[in-house]
Amino acid sequence: MANPTRRNLLLGAGAGAAALTAGKANGLIPPDATGLYGCGHTLTYAAQKLLVGNAHAREFPPSKISAINHPKDTFPRGEAFQQLKAGGFADWKLQIDGLVATPQTLTIADLRSHPTSSQITQLICEEGWSYIAQWAGVPLSHILQLAGPKPAARYVVYSAMDEWVDAIDMNDALHPQTIVTHTMNNAPLPIGHGGPLRLRVPRQLGYKSLKFLNKITLTDSLKGVAGESSYSWFAGI
Ligand SMILES: Nc1nc2c(c(=O)[nH]1)N[C@H]1C(S)=C(S)[C@@H](COP(=O)(O)O)O[C@H]1N2
Numbered sequence: 415m416a417n418p419t420r421r422n423l424l425l426g427a428g429a430g431a432a433a434l435t436a437g438k439a440n441g442l443i444p445p446d447a448t449g450l451y452g453c454g455h456t457l458t459y460a461a462q463k464l465l466v467g468n469a470h471a472r473e474f475p476p477s478k479i480s481a482i483n484h485p486k487d488t489f490p491r492g493e494a495f496q497q498l499k500a501g502g503f504a505d506w507k508l509q510i511d512g513l514v515a516t517p518q519t520l521t522i523a524d525l526r527s528h529p530t531s532s533q534i535t536q537l538i539c540e541e542g543w544s545y546i547a548q549w550a551g552v553p554l555s556h557i558l559q560l561a562g563p564k565p566a567a568r569y570v571v572y573s574a575m576d577e578w579v580d581a582i583d584m585n586d587a588l589h590p591q592t593i594v595t596h597t598m599n600n601a602p603l604p605i606g607h608g609g610p611l612r613l614r615v616p617r618q619l620g621y622k623s624l625k626f627l628n629k630i631t632l633t634d635s636l637k638g639v640a641g642e643s644s645y646s647w648f649a650g651i
């Protein structure tokens with residue numbers, strides 16, 4: 415028997431307007447749906463949600479962990495980062511605010527006292543390279559629970575000390591593989607890979623795994639956020 419959901423999607427692919435209408439009813443429209451590439455983004459997002467659903471990113475055995483290189487060995491410029499580094503990042507703070515009942519400020523030591531989840535997954539850059547590593551940290555869902563999301567919260571906007579900003583929806587935010595990562599290959603996350611803290615979002619392309627994470631803000635819209643990146647907002651792999 416044909417899968418009706420899949421058939422609807424394929425029919426929709428032949429008629430963007432119909433896909434948009436159907437998608438609005440089914441919650442399949444990403445926030446960057448309008449504009450030049452809107453229709454394509456919508457179909458990617460809808461296809462992922464319908465065909466992949468809440469599937470997990472593939473996990474690998476320890477034997478597959480890559481010998482690490484640093485294709486993007488960048489770090490935040492400026493005195494503030496150097497001072498935090500000199501102090502062993504003891505004063506690094508992760509702030510959680512926006513549409514939450516109880517805003518939080520957590521240090522790396524605080525985070526280490528919370529439940530840890532570990533995964534061996536692949537980070538895939540949109541430029542065509544990738545590597546496999548073990549990542550460990552606190553599930554974002556746990557951190558959101560501490561802060562108590564308000565019912566209006568729909569997106570998690572997250573930002574970094576080098577001023578990168580990105581966002582995911584609640585579906586990805588609450589996914590068990592989305593983790594606030596402080597450990598890589600059983601050692602503190604190196605600066606070259608975003609230490610001391612990065613958000614690992616293994617179901618999407620590498621640029622969604624934001625390095626130097628220091629702020630998480632819950633919002634009901636992505637107005638003024640999604641437009642800042644030249645990359646597609648949804649980067650499912
Ligand atoms: N804060 C911040 N996060 C970032 C980036 C960045 O420049 N700054 N680069 C992104 C891109 S494009 C990729 S592919 C990955 C690279 O991760 P890696 O340094 O562990 O290889 O980090 C992502 N997260």
Ligand SMILES: [Mo]
Pocket residue numbers: 538539540541620621
């Ligand atoms: Mo990338």
